[in-house]
Amino acid sequence: MPQVRTVQVTFDCAEPERVGRFWCEVLGYVVPPPPAGVTSWEEFDRSLPAERQGSAFACQDPTGVGPRLFFQRVPEGKVVKNRVHLDVRVGTGLVGEERVAALEAECARLLALGATRVRLMEADGFDESCLVMQDVEGNEFCLD
Structure with a gap:
């Protein structure tokens, strides 16, 4: 039987x-403790060569259930639609107007954090409604 592995989701x-703190707020994640030997992430960052400072950030599920999220600086900007995206599960078990109301309420909260609303995809007989959004750097995600 294959070994089950944990995953980390990495954002370029x-x-x-900035992007990491946005996702901390969206998901209720926390910043992990800094490495041994330093008292803060700021101290750790200052210990890096100038070109590496501010180049990475991480957050994790405080319950240990969800995957760790890692954010890495890259020189190029986003130019096309994501091939992989996160579905933030806010309407699980809800249908119809009740589901849309839950999606809209979470959308309003995330807009205040800097997210952008793209479109509401209404239930079509196969899939329930979901709301497509973008994070603070334009990465698509869905409220599902």
């Missing part, structure tokens, strides 16, 4: 801490 971005 221009501003790792």
Whole structure:
């Protein structure tokens, strides 16, 4: 039987801490403790060569259930639709107007954090409604 592995979801971005803190708020994630020997992430960052400072950020599920998220600075900007995206599960078990109301309420909260609303995809007889959004750097995700 194959070994079950944990996964980390990695985001390429221009501003790792900004994007990471956005996702901390969206998901209720936390910033992990800094490495041994330093008292803060700021101290750790200052210990890096100048070109590496601010180049990465991470957050994790405080319950240990969800995957760790890692944000790494890359030189190029986003130019096309994501091939992989996160579905943030806010309407699980809800249908119809009740589901759309839950999606809209979460959308309003995330807009205040800097997200962008793209479109509501209404239930079609096969799939329930979901709301397509973008994070603070334009990466698509869905409220599902």
